[in-house]
Amino acid sequence: MSAPLLQAQGLSVRFGGVLAVNDVSFEVQAGEVFTLIGPNGAGKTTVFNLISRIYTPTSGSITYSGPQGPMTLTDMPAHQVAGAGIARTFQNIELFEHASVLHNLLIGYHTHRQSKPWQDLLFTPRVRQAELRAREQAEKVIEFLDLQHHRDSLVAGLPYGVRKVVELGRALCTEPRLLLLDEPSSGLNVEETDDMAFWIQDIRHELGITVLMVEHDMSLVSRVSDRVLAMNQGQVLALGTPAQVQSDPGVIEAYLGSVDDVASLRRPQALPQAPTPDLAPAQKGAQR
Amino acid sequence: MRFIFKTSYAQDLSLAKHEGHRFWYGLLGLLLLAAPWLLSEYLLAQLTFILIYSVVGLGLMMLAGFTGLFSIGHAAFLGVGAYTQAVLTNMGWPFPLAMAAAGLLSAAVGVVVGLPALRVKGIYLGIATLSFGFIVEEVFARWESVTGGNTGKTVSAPQMLGWAADTGSSFYFVCLVVTVLATLACLNLLRSPTGRAFVAIRDSEISAQSMGIHLAYYKTLSFAFSAALAGIGGALYAHQIRFLTPDQFNIIQSIDLLLMVVIGGLGFIHGVFLGAIFLIGLPQAISVVKDFLPEAIGGAPGLKAVVYGAVLVAFVLFEPMGLYGRWLKIRAYLQLFPFYRQGMFKRQKSFQKSDRLK
Numbered sequence: 001m002s003a004p005l006l007q008a009q010g011l012s013v014r015f016g017g018v019l020a021v022n023d024v025s026f027e028v029q030a031g032e033v034f035t036l037i038g039p040n041g042a043g044k045t046t047v048f049n050l051i052s053r054i055y056t057p058t059s060g061s062i063t064y065s066g067p068q069g070p071m072t073l074t075d076m077p078a079h080q081v082a083g084a085g086i087a088r089t090f091q092n093i094e095l096f097e098h099a100s101v102l103h104n105l106l107i108g109y110h111t112h113r114q115s116k117p118w119q120d121l122l123f124t125p126r127v128r129q130a131e132l133r134a135r136e137q138a139e140k141v142i143e144f145l146d147l148q149h150h151r152d153s154l155v156a157g158l159p160y161g162v163r164k165v166v167e168l169g170r171a172l173c174t175e176p177r178l179l180l181l182d183e184p185s186s187g188l189n190v191e192e193t194d195d196m197a198f199w200i201q202d203i204r205h206e207l208g209i210t211v212l213m214v215e216h217d218m219s220l221v222s223r224v225s226d227r228v229l230a231m232n233q234g235q236v237l238a239l240g241t242p243a244q245v246q247s248d249p250g251v252i253e254a255y256l257g258s259v260d261d262v263a264s265l266r267r268p269q270a271l272p273q274a275p276t277p278d279l280a281p282a283q284k285g286a287q288r
Numbered sequence: 289m290r291f292i293f294k295t296s297y298a299q300d301l302s303l304a305k306h307e308g309h310r311f312w313y314g315l316l317g318l319l320l321l322a323a324p325w326l327l328s329e330y331l332l333a334q335l336t337f338i339l340i341y342s343v344v345g346l347g348l349m350m351l352a353g354f355t356g357l358f359s360i361g362h363a364a365f366l367g368v369g370a371y372t373q374a375v376l377t378n379m380g381w382p383f384p385l386a387m388a389a390a391g392l393l394s395a396a397v398g399v400v401v402g403l404p405a406l407r408v409k410g411i412y413l414g415i416a417t418l419s420f421g422f423i424v425e426e427v428f429a430r431w432e433s434v435t436g437g438n439t440g441k442t443v444s445a446p447q448m449l450g451w452a453a454d455t456g457s458s459f460y461f462v463c464l465v466v467t468v469l470a471t472l473a474c475l476n477l478l479r480s481p482t483g484r485a486f487v488a489i490r491d492s493e494i495s496a497q498s499m500g501i502h503l504a505y506y507k508t509l510s511f512a513f514s515a516a517l518a519g520i521g522g523a524l525y526a527h528q529i530r531f532l533t534p535d536q537f538n539i540i541q542s543i544d545l546l547l548m549v550v551i552g553g554l555g556f557i558h559g560v561f562l563g564a565i566f567l568i569g570l571p572q573a574i575s576v577v578k579d580f581l582p583e584a585i586g587g588a589p590g591l592k593a594v595v596y597g598a599v600l601v602a603f604v605l606f607e608p609m610g611l612y613g614r615w616l617k618i619r620a621y622l623q624l625f626p627f628y629r630q631g632m633f634k635r636q637k638s639f640q641k642s643d644r645l646k
Contacts, residue, residue: 052498082500090498096491098555099484102300106481107488111500113481117509120480121473127480128301134481135297174499 003065005030005178005210006051011060013050020046022234023060028178030065033204033211035221037245038231039255044214045091047231048180051212052088053078064178083111087176089167091183091214097156101147101166104155105138108173112137141169145199161192168199172207179203181213185220193220200224218246218256230255290623303475320464324457332456333528334572338564339463340524343470345548345560347517350474352546353554354483355510356490357405360414361421362545364401365394365515367428367537369522371435374443374532383446383453383462387523394519395512397424402511406504421542428534440533443526453527463524470517474557477513486510547596551603553610562611570595609633 004027011024021043028034036044049055051062053076062073066084076084087108096104112134115127142148145165150158155166164187171179184200185193197220203209215221221228221242228245230237232255238248245251252258290308294300304310324332344366352358369390376386401420405413428435435441445454446462453459477483485506488496497503526532544567552563574595578586585591607614613633621628 054494054497078497079500079502082498088498090495094492094495096488096495098491099487103484103487107484107496107499107501110481110485110488115481117477117482120477120482123476123480128298131301131480132297135300170495170499 002030003070004028005065006212007063008047008051009061009063011047011050011057011062013046013055014058020234021050021057024231024234024236025060026229026236026239028210028212030177030210031204031208032226033200033213033224035225035228035242036212036214036231037216037218037221037228037251037255038237041233042231043234044231045182046234048088048182048212048214051180052081052086067177082174082176085175085177086180087171087174087178088180089171089182089184091186093160093163093167095155095163095167095170098154100152100154101150101158101169102135102138102142102152104166104170105141105173106134108170109134109137109175111174137175138173141172144172144202145169160187161189164188164192164196168196172203172209176209178210178212181211181215183214183216185215185217193217196220197223222246301479303479324460329456332460334568336456336460336463336528338561338568339460339467340521340528341545341548341564341567342467342561343463343524344518344521344545345552345564346470346474346557347514347521348545349549349552349554349557349560350477350486350517351510351514352549353556353559354478354490355486355507357507357510358410358414358546359401359417359511359514360539360546361401361417361419361424361542362514362518363537363539363541364421364424365398365518366522366525366541366545367424367534368397368515369394369519370526370532370537371428371441371522372519373523373526374441375434377444377446377527378442382448384448386446387466387520390523391516391520394522395516397519398511398513398515399508401515402508405511406507418539418542421537421539425534425538428537435532435534438534440531442531443529446527459527463528466520466524470520471557478557482506482509547600551600551610553612556610556612558615559610559612562615566611570599 006028008027009025011021012019013021024043024047026034036047038044046055050057051073053073057074060074064071064073064084064086071084073081073084096107099107114130115124119127142151145168147162147165147169150162150166155163158166164184168181168184171181181200185196188196200211200213201224204211213225225242227240228242229239230245230248230251232250237250237254238245240248246256290306292306304313319326323335327335344362347365348359348362351362372390372393373386376389377383381389401417405416408416429438431437432439445452446459447453453462477486485496485501488499488501489503489506489510493503529536548563548567549560550563551566552561553559571592574592578591580586588594603610609616617633620632
């Protein structure tokens with residue numbers, strides 16, 4: 001068994017009196033799709049923020065096997081995470097609103113720039129070559145995600161579904177080894193969710209990128225994930241294959257729910273019925 | 289209606305998007321080159337001022353319009369450049385060297401302002417830069433051995449290798465060359481990774497960081513570049529105005545500069561030039577119209593300030609995209625006639641940024 005790509009050990013973070021993440025440990029193997037599930041407020045996005053170094057854990061560590069060997073993520077500043085090969089998307093889309101889709105993707109390519117600012121000032125041939133290459137790479141992502149129609153549109157005018165795809169594309173442009181997807185299918189309809197499922201599978205199989213995602217849509221989770229981690233109130237509830245976690249009684253109680261729960265919520269006695277509107281005239285009209 | 293079909297990546301990169309650009313900007317270039325023979329000396333001096341304020345405005349636009357860092361004390365950098373140029377030219381330094389030194393010193397001062405400014409955002413950054421502007425103005429007034437204090441400092445004409453640009457038209461050409469180079473530098477930055485990093489910082493700092501952009505480095509770089517351009521503009525300003533006093537670089541000057549970029553159009557390079565034309569042209573227009581106004585209004589002492597304020601408020605309310613934005617709408621109307629619709633440039637309000645990570 002090779003070393004895991006990402007290993008979190010005893011991760012905890014405390015904000016004042018709130019223990020948002022409490023002793024969370026898990027491993028992500030290279031090439032798998034690993035999903036975090038759990039109710040809102042369980043700490044899933046906080047774990048993501050710890051991995052991309054927006055927060056610093058109060059205890060525990062995260063080890064990542066980077067291109068030059070294992071590195072401890074907890075020492076790294078936030079802007080070096082992308083250079084190490086970890087990209088992320090955001091739950092509420094954080095795109096660059098006043099730039100075009102192409103420019104958003106090109107900003108994703110920022111870690112691969114080869115010129116210093118003074119060379120940019122003079123726009124030397126080296127900068128020109130790097131720009132042409134960046135556009136070729138961005139075009140590959142546009143082709144992968146079918147964004148050709150929107151290439152030059154300003155993000156500010158795009159609908160939500162397209163923005164989600166642009167967010168994914170921007171993360172892909174960093175050419176990551178590990179991709180963190182925060183609720184990739186939230187706000188998408190059935191067809192768009194299907195597209196997202198195919199893309200996640202393509203990302204894993206064709207591009208060889210490991211995917212760590214937070215998701216609420218259980219059908220997407222079952223279709224796409226290799227392993228699932230269920231969290232509740234900052235703690236790990238269960239870890240295993242999607243089938244194992246979805247049948248775990250603790251997870252059912254805390255998050256998934258069962259039919260009995262719904263029955264127990266019904267009112268004990270019926271309320272006085274409101275008079276139903278007389279539908280007969282409309283039906284007669286339709287029959288004519 | 290012009291459709292731009294791009295057939296190569298290089299076309300996406302080039303500064304002239306189509307032949308129309310080349311034609312009109314070429315024509316503009318020819319007119320600017322011929323200006324000393326077409327305009328009277330007074331108008332040529334005003335045009336020189338427009339070019340000087342454009343250089344400063346380019347710096348402020350890169351900082352405020354493209355990186356999103358609003359600086360209300362930018363006249364301080366203008367003053368640093370102006371006084372450096374005055375001191376060095378009076379010591380006998382050749383003009384290009386003195387101007388380079390003025391730019392570098394202003395950039396260093398910009399870094400000094402930028403470093404503590406990294407920790408503050410929005411209005412607090414404005415307050416910090418405003419107080420910095422006051423500090424620098426006071427330094428100019430007190431450091432009498434170097435700046436001559438409140439009694440002022442005369443500036444001799446720019447000279448280099450025996451040739452002196454002491455006539456109106458020779459200095460105009462110097463300013464024209466500097467403005468063109470400054471514009472090209474800004475356009476080059478904007479089409480390269482550094483300029484995109486600036487735009488990323490303006491739009492969403494958190495995702496800029498996730499894309500690998502070192503916030504502190506690029507914010508400081510933006511301050512330094514902006515201050516350097518303001519310093520170079522200040523150097524030209526010193527030669528044009530010939531006599532420097534500290535109160536030329538007070539808060540009113542800073543607000544004038546900010547007015548210039550906001551009214552011109554925040555986020556557009558064209559906005560800098562339209563704003564500079566507005567800034568220099570409005571007092572002229574007021575003095576022409578003053579004769580036709582009744583004595584009570586025309587002779588009032590604060591007329592210029594009232595008109596400036598009213599115009600700024602009107603632009604913020606009715607035309608937030610500024611003069612260049614208004615031109616874009618007029619151009620769209622003319623291109624699409626008669627199909628132009630009123631709400632074409634309205635952007636849908638997006639309420640998606642509910643819990644932004646700070």
